[in-house]
Amino acid sequence: MASNANSVNIESEKRGYHHGDLRSALVQAGLDLLKTRAPDAVSLREIARMAGVSATAVYRHFPDKQALLSALCDEGAEDLARLQQAAMAQAGGGRSGFDAVGRTYVRFALANPTLFRLMMTAPVDSCAPLAALGQDVLAKKILMDNIAALAPVEASQAEQRVFALRAWSIVHGLAMLMLDRQVPADDALIDAVVTSASVGVG
Amino acid sequence: MASNANSVNIESEKRGYHHGDLRSALVQAGLDLLKTRAPDAVSLREIARMAGVSATAVYRHFPDKQALLSALCDEGAEDLARLQQAAMAQAGGGRSGFDAVGRTYVRFALANPTLFRLMMTAPVDSCAPLAALGQDVLAKKILMDNIAALAPVEASQAEQRVFALRAWSIVHGLAMLMLDRQVPADDALIDAVVTSASVGVG
DNA sequence: TCGGCAATGTTTACAGCGATAACATGGCGA
DNA sequence: TCGCCATGTTATCGCTGTAAACATTGCCGA
Numbered sequence: 001m002a003s004n005a006n007s008v009n010i011e012s013e014k015r016g017y018h019h020g021d022l023r024s025a026l027v028q029a030g031l032d033l034l035k036t037r038a039p040d041a042v043s044l045r046e047i048a049r050m051a052g053v054s055a056t057a058v059y060r061h062f063p064d065k066q067a068l069l070s071a072l073c074d075e076g077a078e079d080l081a082r083l084q085q086a087a088m089a090q091a092g093g094g095r096s097g098f099d100a101v102g103r104t105y106v107r108f109a110l111a112n113p114t115l116f117r118l119m120m121t122a123p124v125d126s127c128a129p130l131a132a133l134g135q136d137v138l139a140k141k142i143l144m145d146n147i148a149a150l151a152p153v154e155a156s157q158a159e160q161r162v163f164a165l166r167a168w169s170i171v172h173g174l175a176m177l178m179l180d181r182q183v184p185a186d187d188a189l190i191d192a193v194v195t196s197a198s199v200g201v202g
Numbered sequence: 203m204a205s206n207a208n209s210v211n212i213e214s215e216k217r218g219y220h221h222g223d224l225r226s227a228l229v230q231a232g233l234d235l236l237k238t239r240a241p242d243a244v245s246l247r248e249i250a251r252m253a254g255v256s257a258t259a260v261y262r263h264f265p266d267k268q269a270l271l272s273a274l275c276d277e278g279a280e281d282l283a284r285l286q287q288a289a290m291a292q293a294g295g296g297r298s299g300f301d302a303v304g305r306t307y308v309r310f311a312l313a314n315p316t317l318f319r320l321m322m323t324a325p326v327d328s329c330a331p332l333a334a335l336g337q338d339v340l341a342k343k344i345l346m347d348n349i350a351a352l353a354p355v356e357a358s359q360a361e362q363r364v365f366a367l368r369a370w371s372i373v374h375g376l377a378m379l380m381l382d383r384q385v386p387a388d389d390a391l392i393d394a395v396v397t398s399a400s401v402g403v404g
Numbered sequence: 405t406c407g408g409c410a411a412t413g414t415t416t417a418c419a420g421c422g423a424t425a426a427c428a429t430g431g432c433g434a
Numbered sequence: 435t436c437g438c439c440a441t442g443t444t445a446t447c448g449c450t451g452t453a454a455a456c457a458t459t460g461c462c463g464a
Contacts, residue, residue, distance in 0.1 A: 018412060018459065040242055043450060053413080056452080060412050065451065121382055162394045165376070165385060169395060170368060173375025180323055183367060192364045193371060221442075245421065255442080258423080262441050267422065406464085414457065421450070428443065434436090 015052075023061040025051045030072045034114045039121075042114070044068065069118055076115045080108050098150045102171045102194040109175035110185050117179065120172070170194065225263040227253045232274045236316045241323075244316070246270065271320055278317045282310050300352045304373045304396040311377035312387050319381065322374070372396065 019025065029050035033042055044065045045055040062068040084101045091100035109116040147167050151160035174193050177183040221227065231252035235244055246267045247257040264270040286303045293302035311318040349369050353362035376395050380387040 022412080044452090045450065054415075055450095056415085056454095057413055059452075120378070120384070162391075165379075165391070166372060166395050169373075169375035169379060170371045171375070172379055173371035173373070173377075174367070175375075176322070176378050177367075177371060177374055182322070189364075189367070193368050224441080246423095247421065256444080257421090258425095258444085259442055261423080407462105408464105409460105409462090411460080412458085414455100416455080417453085419450100419452095422448095424445105424447080426443100426445085429441085431438105431440085433438090 019051075019053065019057075022051065022053060022057065025053075026058060026061065026068060027071050027075060030068060031075060031115070034072060034112070034118070037114060039114045039117050042069070072115065073119045076112065076119045079112075080105070080119075083108060095150070098147070098167075099195050101147075102167065103190055105171040106175045106178070106190050106194065107187075109179055113179050116175065120176075221253075221255060221259075224253065224255060224259060227255075228260060228263060228270060229273050229277060232270060233277060233317070236274060236314070236320070239316060241316045241319050244271070274317065275321045278314065278321050281314075282307070282321075285310060297352070300349070300369075301397050303349075304369065305392055307373040308377045308380070308392050308396065309389075311381055315381050318377065322378075 026047055030042070030047045033047055033050060044058055047068065048055045048058050058065075058068060062071065084104050087100040087104040088097040091097040148160045148164040151163040155163060171194060174183070174190065178185040178190075183189070228249055232244070232249045235249055235252060246260055249270065250257045250260050260267075260270060264273065286306050289302040289306040290299040293299040350362045350366040353365040357365060373396060376385070376392065379385040380392075385391070
């Protein structure tokens, strides 16, 4: 997951005043921290501590905490996109590929709850235009296009867009409900909800 | 929205050392604050300030911040349930009532973004059993049962459960995606996604 | 080779946060 | 009337994100 193959072993080497590749180290530390902490329990200071560096050093590489978190989101988005591409390829495309991508989406959310929540939760009050956001949004756009391409061919473009959005809503809603424990995180349940979703429509 | 008709005008009266009904006042202040703040920008201290009381007074009525927030969630859940009941009644039940309930769900989320997010986001790391949570979960259970009752009659119980969960996923996912600005918060779009959701199945 | 500048670390400081402990007030029943 | 106790208060703690000032070092031009 989101390995930065270069610049490993940093923590073991005795480093001098300068770190070498602190930015990558911070991102890696952040991803590690995300695995065990709740989203609002992820503190800039702890990430810095984990990277063996003072808290304010972070500000040499990110304007503020949110920027650091956004960098983590971008890593997550890349991961998710890779997984989905693989799932699609393995299923051989078509409808079964479509379902596989959906299942991958939900399973990724369950496997990386905090990261997923971070990825999908907008900076909230900031009315930033979508284009200004990180590349994860771009990844989603690509995903949307892929989904739309699987809509029934006889449908109009608007109908295809609705079809795609509904598909996204199903997996996103299911993922969120399971993350928030409103619904048991049952693998069979994922299959049931996601798979038959395409039955009634195509 | 979530009016506590009793104990109004508290802030205008000159109160003595004791408040009278601080608990209600805190809940009301919290709901007011939720209207303008992002979820993680809602601080216990500011709610207390808004109620004209010291921060630690809150602890006489709630064990911790989370408990106060849960009280806000319960108010929100009541509101949502009321709105959905009204929508169902006005639409005259049946499929159009079903759709109306779904639309109400999404519109409530858009109208009360922070409150909705608070309601639907579990205390995260706490593995609390669902039964131990606030009444909002109960409200959701009722909702689920209502939805399930509208599933195709020839379906098995398990199929009905999946049908209900998929319906919930659609509206929940759509609400979340719109809240997080992944998708434009367009009223017509809500109608399109929610309404035709029942077309392919029943 | 040397001097200095820019990049990138550090320490210090501040205001706001949730939470605890100790203290103050005052309503109400014995 | 007295005293209990529910419900307020202030003081304090450790944590947070962030800004400002200072320290160190790699690198580039003279």
